[in-house]
Amino acid sequence: MVYEQQKARTDKVKNCLEGRKSMAKPLNEVPVTALKGVGGALAEKLAKIQINNLQDLLFHLPMRYQDRTRIAPMGTLQPEMDCVVQGRVVAADVMMGKRRSLLVRISDGSGSIGLRFYHFSGAQKNQLKTGAEVRCFGEPRRAATGLEMYHPEYRVIKADDDTDVEETLTPVYPATEGLTQQRIRALCQQALEKLDNPDALQEFLPEEVRWQYQLGSLVDAVRFLHAPPPDVSYELLEEGQHPAQRRLSFEELLAHNLSMQKLRTLVRTVKSYPMPPKQxxxxxxxxxxxxxxxxxxxxxxxxxxxxxxxxxxxxxxxxxxxxxxxxxxxxxxxxxxxxxxxxxxxxxxxxxxxxxxxxxxxxxxxxxxxxxxxxxxxxxxxxxxxxxxxxxxxxxxxxxxxxxxxxxxxxxxxxxxxxxxxxxxxxxxxxxxxxxxxxxxxxxxxxxxxxxxxxxxxxxxxxxxxxxxxxxDELPPGRTPVNTVVLGDDRRDQVIQRLKTACVEGRQAYWVCTLIEESEALQCQAAEVTAEHLKKTLPELSIGLVHGRMKAAEKLEVMDAFKAGHLHLLVATTVIEVGVDVPNASLMVIENPERLGLSQLHQLRGRVGRGSIASHCLLMYHAPLSQQSRERLQVMRDSSDGFVIAEKDLELRGPGEVLGTRQTGLASFRVADLERDSGLLEDVKNAGRVLLEQAPSNAEPLILRWLGHAEKYANV
Structure with a gap:
């Protein structure tokens, strides 16, 4: 028995020393399992959101914050604004309606608010009895009985409780199934305590770069973003423009830039063949x-x-x-x-x-x-x-x-x-x-x-x-701008008549059927149905069909017939997006344009207007349109400049979408946002040059910190 107690004490000391030894390491070398309460199952859940070590955990930044640093008087509450309230329970009743619920009303003298719970236990009901003092956090919403909070976070305050409010803003982290906010907060808190180790997060940016671009310390920025003080500019934080956010965005963009330069250097180590122009x-x-x-x-x-x-x-x-x-x-x-x-x-x-x-x-x-x-x-x-x-x-x-x-x-x-x-x-x-x-x-x-x-x-x-x-950035002379019209598919009959008139006058047209529910089979089917319908409605026109599931020889035959002018109308899926050049085609109808990206719509529209005839593109949407779809179609109507359209596409859809799914490895940033932080890119480029001159050995660990091994996929 004495031996077992002695062994237990020895193991405890050994584990403690092991723990200290691991904490002296840089945090990217310390696995999440080194934290209290993290076993194999929790480590697996964290790995799903790319958190494998303590550095990953600290760079898993809050997406927003809640202010729990002060108690709001109930008489001042506004709907849909998160707040902390504290008051005495004046009534608690189980309400029977469509769904059974527990409605607790609390009051602080300045006003009162209802707390409604649809899922509650007997213990909870006993806890929230009349006379209990309760502090809760939630979002007040308008209800028949006045303002109510649905399933707020709450605690019953005992007379001897130390009940100070939070001293900093409360972070809300990106989470995954089985990982609660409380759990992530507790883990981040543990990780933040390890930042006292001077080697925890190494500073890879040369002092000159930090001074020139007014970048604070990395450790300070990380600490600040996990627990901002209550007097911080909330607006700056929301917009991602706080100096602490800027510090991390700068470093992440720099890591991406260095990874690209590294690839370029690797490619350039192999010689090529000089080819002077011989004319x-x-x-x-x-x-x-x-x-x-x-x-x-x-x-x-x-x-x-x-x-x-x-x-x-x-x-x-x-x-x-x-x-x-x-x-x-x-x-x-x-x-x-x-x-x-x-x-x-x-x-x-x-x-x-x-x-x-x-x-x-x-x-x-x-x-x-x-x-x-x-x-x-x-x-x-x-x-x-x-x-x-x-x-x-x-x-x-x-x-x-x-x-x-x-x-x-x-x-x-x-x-x-x-x-x-x-x-x-x-x-x-x-x-x-x-x-x-x-x-x-x-x-x-x-x-x-x-x-x-x-x-x-x-x-x-x-x-x-x-x-x-x-x-x-210049079009050859003789190209006519394409007039773009946006209209609802309730005007399909008018569109078909317009199509008929253009074709009877000797011009050619495209009718494009876009993707339906991400399925090529359904897209091809939609094109077949549309072609059949148009053939019945316009028997005087010769109509061809091209889609992705046809054999290459069949597609080529139809395309050649269209180019040669033997077909008036080509019904197609988005396979005609690039490379089709028929100067006589002057009208294009695109069905459900709201399903496509702006750059893809611009590519399709580029199939007309290739000759000297006035050309038109009709974007025929299906109502109702979302606000974003309305904005996107407006951009198409207002601009024929591909670069303007691409910038807007980036703003509305984000870099992963604009580059195409195969390039998303290049665009998946943890902190930086290409559109928001575009103003940093020129400085980042210059900082990259300075770092490679002054501290070239820092480039590789900086790339690894932010990209892991992803840069190998970026080899263009």
Missing amino acids: ELTQSFRKELPFALTNAQEKVLAEISQDMMEPEPMLRLVQGDVGSGKTVVAALAALQAVENEFQAAVMAPTEILAEQHEKNFKSWFKPLGITVAFLSGKVKGKKRQEVLEQIASGEAMVIVGTHAIFQDEVIFKKLGLAIIDEQHRFGVHQRMSLRKKGEANGGQPHQLIMTATPIPRTLAMSAYADLDCSII
Whole structure:
């Protein structure tokens, strides 16, 4: 017995020493299980919200606060404003109605309020009897009996209780099932006590950076945000603009910026192939073009040409609004590679867009004696073998295709330039595999990434910080602006008549059926039903149908018939979003536009207005519209500038949505908000340079603190 007691005492001392030893570590090395009351089951729940260690817990910041620092007189209460009240129970009754409830009325002399409980026990009922002194926190709401609080947090005050109110604002944390606010608060409180250890949260920002940008201490900022004093500016906290929030946002944005710079440095450690412009092919190509390039195209071309002359791989993102002429720019870049005896690969996300590129490149390059090969999933058998041989032998100098061109069986003789169109549609690994295709010759191909979905400046500076950005911000002459009209689907018959008139007058039109309940099958079904209905209603028109579930050959056949003018009307799903160029199409109807993002709507609208005829886009919504949907459709009506639309899209939908689901790893911030904190981005960029000069060894731990290992997914 004595031995067992002695052993228990020894174990206790040992555990205590172990605990102290673990607390001397940086908090990112201390697991949550080191906290009192955290076993395996609770650790699992915390892991669901990405909390694995004490640093994670401290960076799990409150989303809002409650003021429980003072007791409000009941006579001053306003509906829907959280407050603490204290008073004596003057009545407590079980009310029978649709639902049985316990209604307790308390009074403090200045007024009274009801506390209503729909779920209550006998013990609770006895506790809240007449004469008891009760303090509770909740939100008063108007009811038939006056103001009431529903299921407030409460405690019965005994005469000898130490009943001080809270000294700081009460945090409300993002939670998950099985994790109450009280539990998270208690755990954060324990973690905050460990901040006295000087190594708990290391300061990675150089003093010069903190001084220049007026950034306080990290530990002080964390302490403050978990327990702000009652006199803090509540408005600043709500807007995320308090200096303590700004301090953490700055550091998180800096970690993202450094991770991008790290990727860029890694890519640049592999050499590329210098390709000076030789002008032979490019001059001949320019002479044959039926139009002159815009100043914006010339400027972007000069930037690309300069990059391709360097021995490091080009990493350039070219943004250009719908119809700004990115394809011609890509063709001239490809010619610079071909002049230097390198192959160029052009990768597009859809068969339709890839075929459009194939058609353009073949018509431009055939007269120059350049073989263009095409490879997609539908190129099979003998034909596929032929194409693979052309690529491997170097006979094909320009290769256009879908993701099929980075499959293992595709071997390039000498790939020097990879052009990726609408890059946000590709997964990270797909882009990386294409890059690896060029490494066989001891270097990495130059990369030119193009998008017609303008990326707001704030996103480009963070999500694409490892790329140089160029913008084609000028449309070629002769493009007519598209008139956009927003109307309800109760006017469908008028829309159909308008469609008929346009087609009878010799023009062509699109009718776009958007996504229904996130299901491709239902979307295709909706398009089929719509096409059938329109064929019956407009027998004098020839109507075609294109959707995602059709075979590639069928889709191509319908698209070719539409381009050739054999069809008046094309009913389609959003597969026609990019790459369809029919100058005679001057009317587009988009059903349920409220279901799409603004940038996607802008892309669809860009299919009309490609010729000199006045063009119209009808956005036919289904009532009732939410406030946000109304705002978004108003933006479409008011603006045809893709960049304005993209900024608004970011504001309304957030960065994860705008970048596309595959890019969300880049955009999931814990504290920072790209739109709110866009003003910090320029300073963050400069601070990154200073940190890499003065304390380069701090970059890696800073990235790990905020991104963990997520930065490997951000490799563009």
